[in-house]
Amino acid sequence: MKKILVSGVSLFGLGASMATAGGMEVGRFSPGAMFEGGYYAEMSITQTTPKVTDDTFAPNKSMLAKMTNTSLSVKMAVNDRLSFGLQHYDAAKIDLTYQGAGGPFTSSPDPYATQVAVAQAAAAGDAATQAAIGAYAATAMAAGAKNATEIAAYAIANDTATQAAIATYYAGLSSTDIGVILATKYGGAANIPLSTEPFVDLSFKSTVFVANYAVSDRVDVYGGIKYSAGSATGNVLINPHGDLDASEGTATSPVVGVSYSIPDIALRVTATYQGKASTTHKTTRTYNGATETLEKTKAALPESFTLDFQTGIAADTLVFGSIHRAKWGDAHIYFDGASEPKTTWSDSTTYSLGVGHKINENWAVSASLNYEEGTEAAGTSLLSTTNGVRGVTLGARYTMDKMTFSVGVNYSEFGNKTVTAAPLGVGEFKNNSMTSVGVKVGFQF
Helix, strand or coil: CCHHHHHHHHHHCCHHHHHHCCCCECCCCCHHHHHCCCCEEEEEEEEEEEECCCCCCCCCCCCECCEEEEEEEEEEECCCCEEEEEEEEEEEEEEEECCCCCCCHHHCECHHHHHHHHHHHHHHHCHHHHHHHHHHHHHHHHCCCCCHHHHHHHHHHHCHHHHHHHHHHHHCCCHHHHHHHHHHHHCCHHHCCECCCCEEEEEEEEEEEEEEEECCCCEEEEEEEEEEEEEEEEECCCCCCCEEEEEEEEEEEEEEEEEEEEHHHCEEEEEEEECCEEEEEEEEEEECCEEEEEEEEEEEECCEEEEEEEEEEECCEEEEEEEEEECHHHCCCECCCCCCCCCCCCCEEEEEEEEEEECCCCEEEEEEEEEECCCCCEECCCCCCCCCEEEEEEEEEEEECCEEEEEEEEEEEECCEEEEECCCEEEEECCCEEEEEEEEEEEEC
């Protein structure tokens, strides 16, 4: 079984399904290029078109936007045992918008304006809220509050007991009650501030420098450093409100792994560990024409472990796959010093399994399945509207001298999810999917 099949079809079979991983992951470090002979370079481009709609917030078009992800790898051999590699790729993205999707946003009260109005109404007329504010008065005065209005403002902003009382009061209000409170505060229904349509544009890119050492003809060990940089803009309606701009934040994290191979049967198993990369981002908020600086936004790319494998099962035919475990439950986004994250991700495990076959000296084809179990069938975040995924990838590879050209198409379906975003409504995100088309060019020199 020739190397063209072992290193080509099997590895590309994973490419188009990368956009289906957990959290905000769209790509990850792959050690495959390090096992190519001599000097080697490859570049891949994948375009993903999602279709994610519901019956309330995005009935007219997908709230997830089309995205293009790239990856570039270079491997340099020092001798038969030692080599170095560099890989640059899109690691994580959130590209979503509800603008023009037909949701209730621009015809509904601004959630932040509603929150402020209800809090002030509770402070003025709710006994439980007033009691909580009174209990907090001494602390508020020590912090600088000089009168009853400032004491209430301090308590609303900082006292958990006051906030809990307001939440209870809010939960007991009808939509009519809230409308009256807003109209009273803003001098009539026509003056109530309306919501904007939320959007998020976030991107993380990673660069990995790695060294590989062949301990023997069958065992390789590799390790290196991953440098990641990310930034974002968006409007998430509330907590925090306004247009947000999180500037670039960077982090480094380790990458280590081991590989075992039996060339005679085209077997290779690799295990790769990547450490968590935590970033902080200077953040500003613009609301009602005024811009202010918030506490730094916190984000992260998670700790992960990946097992890639392939083995020959017949002449010119092999089975390949991967298991990728990422701790997204410990890699959330936190805004403005909040103790609770804005994201609701859980740890994810993504599986891929496929088969590749060499047709002749030039052509090879592959087919694979990808699967990620759902973890949250219901939630409250308009940033998280899918629940697991399953799909299929078809790929082909053409080899001409020292150059290879691969193409693949992935179709995946998302699990259903119910999203409750008070006070805007409840959305049922059902029967959603995405299609990815990828190409990769490799050159050995």
